[in-house]
Amino acid sequence: MTDPDRPWRYLNQPAETQPWPQRQQEVERRLLETLHMVMKRSRAYDQIYRQAGVDLTCFRGLEDLARLPIIRMSDLVARQEQDPPFGGFETVPAGEFHRIYINPGFLWQPGESPYGDTSVAEALCGGGILAGDRVLNTFNYHLWPYAHMLDDSLKTIGATVLPSGTGNAFMQVRIMQKLAVSAYMGTPSFLMTLAQRAEAMGLDPAADLDLEVAVVGAEMLPESLRQRLEGKLGITVRQSYATVYLGCLGYECRQANGLHVPQGMLVEVVDPQSGRPQPPGVAGEVVASNFNPAFPMLRLATGDLSLWAEGECPCGRTSPRLKRILGRMDQAVKVRGTFVLPSQLDELFASHPEVFKYQAEVSRHRDQDLLNLRVEFIEDVGDHVGLRRLLERELHEFLAIKGQVEVVPRGTIPDFHGNIVDRRKWD
Numbered sequence: 001m002t003d004p005d006r007p008w009r010y011l012n013q014p015a016e017t018q019p020w021p022q023r024q025q026e027v028e029r030r031l032l033e034t035l036h037m038v039m040k041r042s043r044a045y046d047q048i049y050r051q052a053g054v055d056l057t058c059f060r061g062l063e064d065l066a067r068l069p070i071i072r073m074s075d076l077v078a079r080q081e082q083d084p085p086f087g088g089f090e091t092v093p094a095g096e097f098h099r100i101y102i103n104p105g106f107l108w109q110p111g112e113s114p115y116g117d118t119s120v121a122e123a124l125c126g127g128g129i130l131a132g133d134r135v136l137n138t139f140n141y142h143l144w145p146y147a148h149m150l151d152d153s154l155k156t157i158g159a160t161v162l163p164s165g166t167g168n169a170f171m172q173v174r175i176m177q178k179l180a181v182s183a184y185m186g187t188p189s190f191l192m193t194l195a196q197r198a199e200a201m202g203l204d205p206a207a208d209l210d211l212e213v214a215v216v217g218a219e220m221l222p223e224s225l226r227q228r229l230e231g232k233l234g235i236t237v238r239q240s241y242a243t244v245y246l247g248c249l250g251y252e253c254r255q256a257n258g259l260h261v262p263q264g265m266l267v268e269v270v271d272p273q274s275g276r277p278q279p280p281g282v283a284g285e286v287v288a289s290n291f292n293p294a295f296p297m298l299r300l301a302t303g304d305l306s307l308w309a310e311g312e313c314p315c316g317r318t319s320p321r322l323k324r325i326l327g328r329m330d331q332a333v334k335v336r337g338t339f340v341l342p343s344q345l346d347e348l349f350a351s352h353p354e355v356f357k358y359q360a361e362v363s364r365h366r367d368q369d370l371l372n373l374r375v376e377f378i379e380d381v382g383d384h385v386g387l388r389r390l391l392e393r394e395l396h397e398f399l400a401i402k403g404q405v406e407v408v409p410r411g412t413i414p415d416f417h418g419n420i421v422d423r424r425k426w427d
């Protein structure tokens, strides 16, 4: 159960609360420094940027960012096959790294470079993990690197780690009980498994365990699941958004109103076709750069969709915030230039218990995309004008595009329907 007096800390308060223009200058300085360095020392970047005609002599800084080509995971795979193990993205001899991490698809990654990355430590700290916490790390230590990255970051914070890895819920509950574990790291779904296993063992998870905080990741965290976890375990649940190749790109603080971008990380939300930034409130692909001096990743596309949050966070951190991760690019349908995801519709309708079923239909008329949202109510309410207008307004607020809502009789929308159907025909 979370102690009401439990403090919340920063990893590096002066840096995290520095006015944004100063932080931006620092990011720009690192970008320019890294670009000049990779052209001299990285075979891959030298080739990629030369082919794209990037001329560093007239590259001014962040304003020219969109001139750098976006790198995709498929590019990494191809280059690693030609130039093993790291594809020539490394800037120091491969032998200087302490580890070679393995990623799914035999994608290699150097680990434990002499230059530490603090993005994950900042995220764990921001999410509520403190020096002195006993942390159960239930990410997989076998093969994949993520558990090790978290483990190293806990060392930076000064917390004690229990490297328990995945599975064996019974044993994990016993460990939590016997060692008074105060923090959890892992997926939200495995945390729910542990809570349920504790109940099945006759325990009250909130009263009989000492857990106070969980920093979850690697999966989506719907608000309903967060609330159930917090209620059942009597803890605070915060999420971090990280990719192994880049580090942490965003994390929730105590306020839980978006994902703060950590120090030293440059995150963009771009139109994937043009590579140009999307305006605030408009969804685009997350592309990020980490400036790691030994293995820099510059403009690596994540395949995730997000949008920027507006306004300042009361926690005092000055970084930009991603509002939330909407889902994967390949699940999205683009309507009038805006990405629409099934999860966004689910979120919209979560606060409408009167709705029985819904389906969005995208069609095309006179070279215009049309979005039509068909809704079945639990009770037949006829063509309820007020409710229809409310849903149309919410649709506009949630998706940043306009659409029409049509109330249809029960039984119109087929069973086992996808909640977005795309009926556009392209020649």
Ligand SMILES: [Zn+2]
Binding pocket: 253, 254, 255, 256, 260, 313, 314, 315, 316, 317
């Ligand atoms: Zn905050």
